Amino acid sequence: MGEDRYTVDSLFAGIGGICRAFTNSECKIIWANEFDSKACETYRHNFPDTMLVEKDIRQIKTKDIPEADIIAAGFPCQPFSLAGLHKGFDDPRGKLFIEITRIATEMNKKPRVLFLENVSNLLKHNDHKTYEFVEQTLKDAGYKYIRKKVMNTKDYSNIPQSRPRIYIIAFKCKNDCLNFHFPNKNNNHIPINDIIDRTNKKPQRYYYSSHNAKYYNDFVKEITDQESIYQFRRVYIRKNKNHLCPALTACMGSGGHNVPIIIDDFGIRKLTPEECLAFQGFPNNFKFPDIADNHKYKQVGNSVTVPVVESIAKNIVLALEKTDHS
Numbered sequence: 001m002g003e004d005r006y007t008v009d010s011l012f013a014g015i016g017g018i019c020r021a022f023t024n025s026e027c028k029i030i031w032a033n034e035f036d037s038k039a040c041e042t043y044r045h046n047f048p049d050t051m052l053v054e055k056d057i058r059q060i061k062t063k064d065i066p067e068a069d070i071i072a073a074g075f076p077c078q079p080f081s082l083a084g085l086h087k088g089f090d091d092p093r094g095k096l097f098i099e100i101t102r103i104a105t106e107m108n109k110k111p112r113v114l115f116l117e118n119v120s121n122l123l124k125h126n127d128h129k130t131y132e133f134v135e136q137t138l139k140d141a142g143y144k145y146i147r148k149k150v151m152n153t154k155d156y157s158n159i160p161q162s163r164p165r166i167y168i169i170a171f172k173c174k175n176d177c178l179n180f181h182f183p184n185k186n187n188n189h190i191p192i193n194d195i196i197d198r199t200n201k202k203p204q205r206y207y208y209s210s211h212n213a214k215y216y217n218d219f220v221k222e223i224t225d226q227e228s229i230y231q232f233r234r235v236y237i238r239k240n241k242n243h244l245c246p247a248l249t250a251c252m253g254s255g256g257h258n259v260p261i262i263i264d265d266f267g268i269r270k271l272t273p274e275e276c277l278a279f280q281g282f283p284n285n286f287k288f289p290d291i292a293d294n295h296k297y298k299q300v301g302n303s304v305t306v307p308v309v310e311s312i313a314k315n316i317v318l319a320l321e322k323t324d325h326s
Contacts, residue, residue: 021309143170145177198264253298
């Protein structure tokens with residue numbers, strides 16, 4: 001890896017998926033913030049040298065945040081998600097978006113770029129009015145040059161997961177924006193069985209049986225293909241016929257209904273948290289601390305697909321460099 005080129009402040013950092021992507025793009029994460037204590041445990045376990053502030057972002061004073069070239073933020077998505085209650089900015093979590101522009105505008109030297117990530121439904125939420133508010137708020141904060149794109153993991157990386165997300169890149173400088181381009185499609189997936197190990201038995205807690213699964217007989221009848229991934233959707237079992245992993249969600253950590261299911265050489269089981277990490281493109285050396293599985297599943301579902309964000313981050317770096325050297 002070469003010299004760090006640009007600095008990044010990371011808001012709503014979670015377990016550090018966006019941070020990992022920007023680090024891989026030769027940027028330096030100089031400050032990060034996360035409110036969830038368990039996510040902070042995982043973050044510190046993998047980024048021991050990064051300054052992480054475990055605090056509600058609304059209580060953080062901008063003077064305590066080091067100035068950076070880029071602010072990166074995967075702000076809370078539940079208010080805009082199809083799986084949520086669709087409350088948008090009526091949900092207190094929806095209003096947390098405002099904190100990003102508050103921090104950017106209060107800095108003595110505004111960051112050159114704001115990188116934002118959220119669920120794709122943000123674009124259509126409330127008849128497009130939610131996104132229009134987001135864009136106008138960014139412009140009012142001095143970021144008048146905005147690029148946006150809905151990108152699905154399966155189309156823009158080699159990771160076989162169906163995960164559409166919207167990426168919003170807001171620039172202070174027109175030339176930076178003109179020099180930026182979203183990555184081209186890359187849907188040459190690695191096979192799902194390169195991520196899933198069906199030949200080594202996992203801990204028994206991941207396997208279903210007639211003792212722990214009400215619909216186990218239905219599982220046995222429907223889950224038969226070792227080349228596919230399934231989901232139990234409360235009343236039916238859905239097979240992904242495209243040999244992809246369905247979108248991993250934070251709901252995996254509450255009740256387990258959305259944890260993808262497979263059959264291996266030893267029985268029918270859910271994906272392990274480590275396999276879910278791999279389906280988000282995290283490297284093998286990224287590890288969970290000693291926390292409960294429900295926290296692990298929630299953290300993975302709340303994170304990003306690292307290679308997708310990395311491809312965008314690299315193009316942001318190239319755009320800034322082109323401006324600086326022109």
